[in-house]
Amino acid sequence: xxxxxxxxxxxxxxxxxxxxxxxxxxxxxxxxxxxxxxxxxxxxxxxxxxxxxxxxxxxxxxxxxxxxxxxxxxxxxxxxxxxxxxxxxxxxxxxxxxxxxxxxxxxxxxxxxxxxxxxxxxxxxxxxxxxxxxxxxxxxxxxxxxxxxxxxxxxxxxxxxxxxxxxxxxxxxxxxxxxxxxxxxxxxxxxxxxxxxxxxxxxxxxxxxxxxxxxxxxxxxxxxxxxxxxxxxxxxxxxxxxxxxxxxxxxxxxxxxxxxxxxxxxxxxxxxxxxxxxxxxxxxxxxxxxxxxxxxxxxxxxxxxxxxxxxxxxxxxxxxxxxxxxxxxxxxxxxxxxxxxx
Numbered sequence: 508x509x510x511x512x513x514x515x516x517x518x519x520x521x522x523x524x525x526x527x528x529x530x531x532x533x534x535x536x537x538x539x540x541x542x543x544x545x546x547x548x549x550x551x552x553x554x555x556x557x558x559x560x561x562x563x564x565x566x567x568x569x570x571x572x573x574x575x576x577x578x579x580x581x582x583x584x585x586x587x588x589x590x591x592x593x594x595x596x597x598x599x600x601x602x603x604x605x606x607x608x609x610x611x612x613x614x615x616x617x618x619x620x621x622x623x624x625x626x627x628x629x630x631x632x633x634x635x636x637x638x639x640x641x642x643x644x645x646x647x648x649x650x651x652x653x654x655x656x657x658x659x660x661x662x663x664x665x666x667x668x669x670x671x672x673x674x675x676x677x678x679x680x681x682x683x684x685x686x687x688x689x690x691x692x693x694x695x696x697x698x699x700x701x702x703x704x705x706x707x708x709x710x711x712x713x714x715x716x717x718x719x720x721x722x723x724x725x726x727x728x729x730x731x732x733x734x735x736x737x738x739x740x741x742x743x744x745x746x747x748x749x750x751x752x753x754x755x756x757x758x759x760x761x762x763x764x765x766x767x768x769x770x771x772x773x774x775x776x777x778x779x780x781x782x783x784x785x786x787x788x789x790x791x792x793x794x795x796x797x798x799x800x801x802x803x804x805x806x807x808x809x810x811x812x813x814x815x816x817x818x819x820x821x822x823x824x825x826x827x828x829x830x831x832x833x834x835x836x837x838x839x840x841x842x843x844x845x846x847x848x849x
Contacts, residue, residue, distance in 0.1 A: 588644040589654070591840060596637045600629070603639060611651050615643065621706065622656050622669050622682055625691055632662050642839055655836045672832050674825050679703045687821035687829060694814040696732045696779070698763060698799050699723065699786065706796065709809045717807045718762070718800025725767050725795045727786040731777045732761070732814065739773050748789025753777060759808065764798040765790050 596603050600619070605612040619641065620629055627633065638659030643651050659666040669690055673680040678701045682690040691705055699721050707720040735755040742750065749766040767787025777783060788795040801808040821829055 589642060589839065590644060591640065591642055593640045594638070596633060596635055596639060598635070600633055600639070611645055611649070614649070614651050615641070615653075618651055618653055619656055621704070622653070622690060623658060623667070624708070626667075627658075627660075632660065633658070634661050637661055638666070640840060642836060655840060657840075670829075670833055670836055672829050674819075674821060675828070681819075683821065683829065685833060687826050689819040692811065692816040692818060694719075694732075694810055695817055697810075697814060698732050698761070699727060699729055699797050701727050702797070708811070709800070709807065717802075718764075718798050719810050721786075721797045721799065722794065723786050723796060725785070725787050727797070728782050729763055729766065729784045729786055729797055730780050731783050732779065733757075733759075734779045735761070735777060737771045737773055737775045737777060737783070740769050740771065744790060746791050748792060749784070749787060750790075751783050753783065757803075759801055759803045759813070762798075762800045762802075764800075765792040765796060 601616045604616045608615060640657040641653060642655040643653045646652055654671045657666055657668045668685055669682050671680050672683050702721040702723040704722045706722050707716055709718055731753050733755040735753045738752045738754050740751050747764045749769050751763045751769055753761045763784055765787055766784040768785045771783045786797045801810055801813055
């Protein structure tokens with residue numbers, strides 16, 4: 508309930524007003540100091556998702572109405588774990604999650620952003636009153652697991668739907684559009700085959716990030732994408748951890764960081780597709796992953812441009828299992844198969 512200034516009468520004792528203001532200041536200071544800090548990946552994506560959707564500040568009434576439209580509903584039959592969050596983008600995408608999740612808003616913003624970054628410019632394409640829907644659950648480690656994420660986009664003119672699914676024979680789940688096209692792009696002849704997710708790209712908002720990060724288990728084989736010569740290994744291990752540098756025949760320098768085991772030596776010639784190391788979690792690393800970066804003539808190259816990209820497509824047999832998963836998720840999201848757009 509709003510308190511209007513004209514409700515304060517002339518007989519209000521000044522010391523009472525000062526006491527209320529002092530108590531409010533102390534409460535806000537406590538909340539700021541005790542608020543947990545977001546992790547590095549969350550900060551990177553949040554920075555990409557924080558531009559103003561509409562100019563100026565919203566009134567308190569507008570934000571209250573938006574909060575009433577945004578609800579987080581715990582589902583029956585999911586052990587109280589799976590939840591659906593649905594609502595409208597009000598000011599920013601990051602603010603939308605922050606206003607309507609009691610915990611995990613930063614992580615959810617980062618996770619949601621990584622799903623839509625492949626086909627959306629997250630600064631320009633998401634608009635006020637776009638609709639957001641997520642089927643998710645919190646994890647014991649403080650992370651979140653997302654089974655499906657939807658974006659009702661005014662710019663696209665329809666609702667874009669993404670589903671989590673583990674294709675037959677694959678080590679990890681991935682995310683797919685309803686027609687069976689994989690959402691994230693893959694490098695052609697990349698340095699690693701088995702990975703859970705690409706968590707950072709070149710030129711992400713995070714400062715000084717000069718490559719791509721592949722989240723994967725420690726010990727996953729790492730390959731040299733092209734033939735070349737190993738120029739050095741294990742330099743600046745405090746930051747890079749175990750690391751390998753290979754110069755390709757075209758002069759491009761490839762660096763592989765945070766490795767577990769290095770299997771080549773400086774001066775050694777390697778063939779295209781030859782193993783040079785296994786992935787790890789060494790040096791300044793926030794979790795098990797491979798950091799892969801490229802440079803030539805003193806300039807950093809974007810691996811997506813250098814390698815070229817491809818997208819996987821589910822075959823007929825895999826599509827049968829995928830459709831069952833889509834129908835299951837749609838029911839949890841509260842829609843029927845006839846309602847699905849893609």
